[in-house]
Amino acid sequence: MPYIKIELTREGVSREQKQALIKGVTNLMTDVLNKDPQLTHVVIQEIELDDWGFAGEQVSVLREKGITADKK
Amino acid sequence: MPYIKIELTREGVSREQKQALIKGVTNLMTDVLNKDPQLTHVVIQEIELDDWGFAGEQVSVLREKGITADKK
Amino acid sequence: MPYIKIELTREGVSREQKQALIKGVTNLMTDVLNKDPQLTHVVIQEIELDDWGFAGEQVSVLREKGITADKK
């Protein structure tokens, strides 16, 4: 009975990317824990950039400064 | 001190239905646990159909296939 | 696809009371929203009294002062 909540900043995540996240997390539960996918629920929650704080700053402010969450 | 979070797919839940959920959950806390309603908070969060995954699929895709969450 | 999280202070909730909460919340989802119980998951999380704060005080401190969460 896994339930997985994914919280992300809202920065243009596409429908296809969401599907890939859902499929990937569900498969992981089966691969690692042998969980029946019929019992796995995944919820994605996008958070506005003003509403996520990192290191004491709003992500909207970090983005204005050119600081991203991209892998280098 | 109960706090209850209800996550639902966003599919036309009315204001009256939300009120019925809030009232019902709050009463349940009093009936089962004798909790003071003044200490019970209930939060409803509706999730877009692209953002809820079940069995590895987006609920939006399941609905397009005619698969619902209705009780048979 | 409802998912419901119930957070409670850990103060002697019995297995039977937990079952009553699960049954009651699941029935509510069916009664109000016509949801299939096979798609309803309920998670109960008990919180230690030192870990729940109300009005700026730990519940453990409130209980020592004789302040309960009981319905009057």
Added chain:
Amino acid sequence: MPYIKIELTREGVSREQKQALIKGVTNLMTDVLNKDPQLTHVVIQEIELDDWGFAGEQVSVLREKGITADKK
């Protein structure tokens, strides 16, 4: 590694107030627990008034009755 979620009713919280919440919570983690701010994430989630229930009533109904959450 603190993660903090702040859930609030959506009632005109400004960008500056959100920044003050993020800064304040992050500083608190450093002051009380000596946590590196680079490891502290804060997420604010605003909840519609129809979606928050208190004492068995929707907050939207309480507000119509003139009942606020303001400190007296």
Added chain:
Amino acid sequence: MPYIKIELTREGVSREQKQALIKGVTNLMTDVLNKDPQLTHVVIQEIELDDWGFAGEQVSVLREKGITADKK
């Protein structure tokens, strides 16, 4: 800035399986969304079988009946 919460029934998940979940979810965030792993936090929460309800029943009761969450 992804934060992922994985809720599971407590049924003998090993340290190695937890590591595989954390690694897998973090990699997924990089593969699908190009997220910097230094900004990805994953939290696993194991739930006692009495505290998870599915289809109106405690999972502890389902397990006593021989009903598992295993993939067939």
Added chain:
Amino acid sequence: MPYIKIELTREGVSREQKQALIKGVTNLMTDVLNKDPQLTHVVIQEIELDDWGFAGEQVSVLREKGITADKK
């Protein structure tokens, strides 16, 4: 009606530190948003080091390597 959840790695947080977190967050809600403390609930959840992942690694592994979450 604020509800705040603080998730922390379980690494010797004392009762006094928890009280300071609860008091500090509650005061912040009053200072920034003028919220009545009687409507502010704070829940602290400590997470085992095997159950928190950062940058794809369990925090228990990071700690064995001497990597802390302390402010430098």
